[in-house]
Amino acid sequence: MKNKEVAEIFRKTAELLEIKGDNPFRIRAYERAAQTIESLTKDIEELAKEGRLENLPGIGADLAGKIKEILKTGTLSLYENLKKEIPPVLLNFLEIPSLGPKKVKAIYEKYGIISLDELEKACLQHKIAKLPGFGLKTEENILKGIKLIKEKTGRRPLGEVLPLAEEVIALIKSRAPLLQIEVAGSIRRRKETVKDIDVLITSTHPLEVMKVVSSLPLVEEVLAFGETKTSVRLKMGMQMDVRVVEPSAWGSALAYFTGSKAHNIRIRELALERGLKINEYGVFRGEERIAGKTEEEVYAILGLPFIPPELREDRGEIEAALQGRLPQLVNYEDIQGDGHVHSKYSDGMASLEEIMAKAEAMGLSWVAVCDHSQGLKVAGGVPVEDLFKKKKRIEELNARSKKVKLVFGAEVDILSDGTLDYPDEVLKEIDFVIAAIHTGFQQTEKQITQRIVSALKHPLVHALSHPTGRVIGEREPYAVNMEEVMKTAKEHGKALEINCYYKRLDLNDIHVKACVEMGIPLIIGTDAHIVDQMEYLRLGVSVARRGWCEKKDLLNTFTYDKFMEWLRGLRK
DNA sequence: GCCGTTTTCGGCCCGACTGTTTTCAGTCG
Numbered sequence: 001m002k003n004k005e006v007a008e009i010f011r012k013t014a015e016l017l018e019i020k021g022d023n024p025f026r027i028r029a030y031e032r033a034a035q036t037i038e039s040l041t042k043d044i045e046e047l048a049k050e051g052r053l054e055n056l057p058g059i060g061a062d063l064a065g066k067i068k069e070i071l072k073t074g075t076l077s078l079y080e081n082l083k084k085e086i087p088p089v090l091l092n093f094l095e096i097p098s099l100g101p102k103k104v105k106a107i108y109e110k111y112g113i114i115s116l117d118e119l120e121k122a123c124l125q126h127k128i129a130k131l132p133g134f135g136l137k138t139e140e141n142i143l144k145g146i147k148l149i150k151e152k153t154g155r156r157p158l159g160e161v162l163p164l165a166e167e168v169i170a171l172i173k174s175r176a177p178l179l180q181i182e183v184a185g186s187i188r189r190r191k192e193t194v195k196d197i198d199v200l201i202t203s204t205h206p207l208e209v210m211k212v213v214s215s216l217p218l219v220e221e222v223l224a225f226g227e228t229k230t231s232v233r234l235k236m237g238m239q240m241d242v243r244v245v246e247p248s249a250w251g252s253a254l255a256y257f258t259g260s261k262a263h264n265i266r267i268r269e270l271a272l273e274r275g276l277k278i279n280e281y282g283v284f285r286g287e288e289r290i291a292g293k294t295e296e297e298v299y300a301i302l303g304l305p306f307i308p309p310e311l312r313e314d315r316g317e318i319e320a321a322l323q324g325r326l327p328q329l330v331n332y333e334d335i336q337g338d339g340h341v342h343s344k345y346s347d348g349m350a351s352l353e354e355i356m357a358k359a360e361a362m363g364l365s366w367v368a369v370c371d372h373s374q375g376l377k378v379a380g381g382v383p384v385e386d387l388f389k390k391k392k393r394i395e396e397l398n399a400r401s402k403k404v405k406l407v408f409g410a411e412v413d414i415l416s417d418g419t420l421d422y423p424d425e426v427l428k429e430i431d432f433v434i435a436a437i438h439t440g441f442q443q444t445e446k447q448i449t450q451r452i453v454s455a456l457k458h459p460l461v462h463a464l465s466h467p468t469g470r471v472i473g474e475r476e477p478y479a480v481n482m483e484e485v486m487k488t489a490k491e492h493g494k495a496l497e498i499n500c501y502y503k504r505l506d507l508n509d510i511h512v513k514a515c516v517e518m519g520i521p522l523i524i525g526t527d528a529h530i531v532d533q534m535e536y537l538r539l540g541v542s543v544a545r546r547g548w549c550e551k552k553d554l555l556n557t558f559t560y561d562k563f564m565e566w567l568r569g570l571r572k
Numbered sequence: 573g574c575c576g577t578t579t580t581c582g583g584c585c586c587g588a589c590t591g592t593t594t595t596c597a598g599t600c601g
Contacts, residue, residue, distance in 0.1 A: 025584055029573035060574050098590085100599050133598080137591055185601085198601085224600095229588050231600090241601075243588090256586090261601070268585040279586055 010034035016082040018101035032058040041514035096145035155193035159502025176212040184257035190542035196239040206244040252292035256280040262314035310545040337366035340525020346371035346380040358531040366560040370409035373421035418454035427460040436465035445479035463495035495521040500540030512547025
């Protein structure tokens with residue numbers, strides 16, 4: 001957890017420096033450091049102890065010292081001093097579209113405004129328009145922005161936005177004179193949350209395309225209109241940015257609009273080193289355009305293999321590509337099974353037969369049906385006698401079914417003292433035991449870590465479900481020392497789950513990468529409570545890919561027989 | 573504030589659109 005805190009201080013420091021009007025490159029250094037630290041798969045405190053901070057990209061002697069200061073004192077004197085100079089509440093103003101650091105500074109210096117309400121009032125009294133560089137339009141935009149913030153339209157879970165984006169794309173495709181269309185940005189990178197929908201189009205009639213886009217029934221408001229770039233706000237509250245380029249620039253534009261920003265900057269620096277220039281229109285040597293039609297072509301001209309969008313976060317993918325050691329990422333087609341669904345036996349809505357049918361429709365060959373254990377009454381925990389009925393029923397169904405097999409599993413509660421919610425003589429009858437915490441979230445880090453560690457050490461447990469307990473936008477992870485959890489998993493050969501219910505995605509990408517580096521087996525589980533939620537499997541694959549997962553790292557790529565063998569092998 | 577097979581000082585990614593301006597700064601991605 002420390003990494004996130006250090007990164008947060010650097011990020012806020014960068015923002016305050018921006019408002020102050022400091023050297024932009026110094027600001028970028030803090031931003032870059034924040035991103036680097038956030039993406040680390042190792043504990044920053046460990047790196048500090050080993051004296052390896054300065055090996056991190058973008059961290060020099062000064063920032064290393066500042067990291068140590070944060071680790072030692074819990075804060076940064078530079079940050080504290082900046083906060084005295086510039087009220088940190090002004091950082092909220094940066095969230096308002098059309099307000100950047102310069103304008104925020106001007107408002108603060110002229111009027112001393114430090115709250116959204118004061119700002120709103122000043123706009124209504126037309127005091128803001130009087131400032132140099134401001135006008136009535138700016139005032140209007142600020143008022144709109146404040147309203148949006150009050151309605152809280154922040155980042156949304158990928159699983160919520162992805163279907164929406166696909167719907168909008170299909171709609172544009174059916175109405176506009178275009179050649180190619182694809183979603184770009186963080187959605188294409190499959191980031192766990194997204195702020196807006198980026199769409200790239202090639203067409204020889206850009207103006208007509210943009211007219212179609214801005215008049216879609218889903219559009220609430222046109223924010224900016226141009227032939228190459230148009231931004232709209234959709235009725236569901238999200239912004240959509242649409243870019244149209246010529247077909248010959250498809251690859252360079254797609255690479256550029258897919259990002260991430262940090263990845264793009266590195267790629268452009270790499271181009272400069274080779275005497276080239278990259279923008280969304282192509283790769284140029286001097287005036288001459290030498291590539292741009294496909295992404296492969298753009299990467300190739302820099303001497304790089306194609307880098308999958310999920311890796312484009314400047315988390316070492318460029319170095320790996322340069323050295324020819326990019327991972328062979330797992331594909332959705334490699335997935336044979338879902339490691340975690342619920343049935344009517346606990347709080348799921350589906351019968352075993354329905355689960356089988358859905359699995360068959362999805363082309364899966366096995367599904368682990370892991371219902372809650374007896375103590376979890378609120379979630380219909382399965383009493384022991386029903387457990388054996390379920391086992392018998394699964395055996396009957398498996399005997400009849402050729403294409404899909406069910407795995408008799410249980411999501412067994414880890415009780416507050418670290419013991420499990422079924423006795424050992426019951427656990428040993430369950431083919432797949434995935435342990436999980438559902439209560440006692442408020443325990444200390446030491447207690448929760450200890451609970452999980454002792455469950456993982458239990459010889460009848462195979463895996464740990466939703467290891468950090470976070471729920472995106474709703475609940476922070478519980479206090480748990482993941483290094484310790486991973487170490488234990490590694491030591492005992494146990495698997496950690498990538499729970500891919502769209503609000504969980506737990507483990508996240510960074511944890512997954514750490515597991516891959518350590519050689520810990522991973523298993524994707526949809527945690528589906530209705531059969532349609534099994535479709536979230538693709539989100540799980542996205543997280544796995546973002547975590548550099550290869551086929552061998554995921555138990556879901558095993559055949560049914562091989563998975564069963566793995567389960568039995570652990571208990572020998 | 574970082575970084576270096578052109579450099580330890582002087583660079584640091586690139587372009588579109590808006591709103592405020594009579595040529596461009598600021599914002600955004």
